[in-house]
Amino acid sequence: MAHHAPTLDEVAREAGVSRSTASRAINGGNRVSPAAQAAVDAAIAHLGFVPNRAARALATSQTGSIALVIPEPDDKFLSDPFLLGVLRGVSGALSGTETQLVLLINHANQPEGQMSRYLRAGHVDGAIITSPHAGDHLEDDLRGMRNVVFIGRPFRSEGIAYVDVDNVEGGRLATRTLLDAGRTRIGTISGPTDMTAGLDRLQGFTDALGAVDLPTDAVESGDFTAAGAEAATHRLLDRRPDLDALFVASDSMAVGVRIALADRGLRVPEDVALVGFDNLGAATAMTPRLTTVDNPLVEMVDAATRRLLARLGSGEDVGENLVLPPTLVPGSSDR
Template identity: 55%
Template sequence: MTTPHHNSLVEATPPTLDEVAAAAGVSRSTASRALNGGLRVSPAAQASVDAAAKLLGYLPNRAARSLVTRRTDSIALVIPEPDERVLSDPFIGATLRGISAALASTDQQLVLLLARPDEDGGRIAKYLRSGYVDGAVIVSHHRQDGLEEAVLGSRIPAVFVGRPFHDEDLLHYIDVDSVAGGRLATEYLLNLGRRRIAHIAGPQDMTAGNDRAQGWRDALREANLADDLIAQGNFTKSTAYQAMNDLLRQDPTIDAVFVASDLMAEGALTALREHGRSVPDDVAVIGFDDLGGAANTSPTLTTVRNPVVEMATSAVEQLLHLLSKNAAPRETPIPLVFFPQLVIRNSTPGN
């Protein structure tokens, strides 16, 4: 009686580098170089190795490849914010969408680095200096988190989403012109005839918070109006709710408010409603971002469009360029700055 030979569960052995080299008709070292960047490999040999690897289903060992190329094929997305903001802020969600779209066609792995509560950024800075990633995209950074210094000290290729505080001529960044955005919103309110225009600012240890407040202030001063109605939030609904209450206690005659983010504007709308103020008849409201939530508030929110997805995508594209073999190790930064647009909805009159 013949014993059945069961081989259906036996897994095929993965192809080796030697087998790829033999199939391509090149040496093992040539095959290795071709599979790890193509350094000193002729176009004909590269084509042969690529075809052999595809035919055999060869997948390079990432650890071995890293030893050859001195690359990890990983980039970091650095968000120096606590978990609760990362999970709730539409700005960060839109940033993740833009980065994912830009990396979809690459072999790069994304490493997410978050700050711990009350952390000064030292742990993240140390990680960036340690060679675990090839480059970084840095989002939502703060004045004292040490990340600008870490990038300059380690010389790791990095792109900031948002203008850095220091060394703008040495650091690569993508941003929206937040000063222009603050001015755009405030001038629109002035053109509506509003004269007691308050501002709920973002954190002043972030350039976005500073710049949007500066645009508001510039527009009021050019109109010879007081810029005393300002309160600070931290890009959350709860802090904006409190800020709006404080502003109304300071001056009940407020007839407009420019808020530094749409998420904070939602908190301001709640406070205005509780104080019996009609929006937009009593108080006109303008936010900043237009990342989806502005179309769902009551009333719908006039806002300054912040092209976050496009900025994040552009940041990854710039970083990949810096990592490419054709890019200089330390290119002179050329900032890419988007111009904001005002999106008119029902929180301002006449719409």
């Protein structure tokens, strides 16, 4: 025999209130006295009433979901430890809540502006956006929306909430580490130039070498993938075969750099010293262990999620935009 599901009318009768009062109490307590709220709560517990999420969404203009927006193609999302770490972090932060997570990634031939239109149409209550590129126009399309938080500094941050690591200082820290090891012919495999992380880490590299009056032109741009970095390393060494050190703007790219160096018979660190960036697993798998700059992903994801949930809940901001300091994780690849 099917179990009877309690209705809103039964909750109202049990609580001794009107149907509209019971509905308001269930959907957020607006204009409900403390006594009526307590009576409805007791009735819900006694009857085992489960609110209808669809009806609640209509009553509160909320969907009970947020989006994680990753404007990258499927294959990169599935292989990038930073992006997978963001997904795990946001999903973990929402555990124990009733908020559902919707994942939006960039599909091949996706119409321009589709993600922005989806977010603006109210299909979700808010969004966390990571790995934005200049060409996806997300920061311009979503500027001023209070229910959006970026992981990663936008190109223009006015009207946008974000959390990030200090990528400029991280690039300086990595390059100074190579200088302190006595290296003087230093190059870099930078990140993509349509991302602020790529440009900022390159700026840190340039700043550190400029401070000691060393050339800053040994640069090849990668795409934060191992394959892209392998090709970039070969291009760079074709021009500058005398390099004795490389700052690699991500540990994932350092995997490809190592392959390219081995192809040319170059040893790490005897011939070419390496320092990476991220500390998300690849560094510990390398021999010798990769010296790298820690990207505090857990703290960034937690801060972004808390900021978004606070905005959706009370409408209050949780402090200003957050930029976390980088730290060096010593290995043996820079000595």
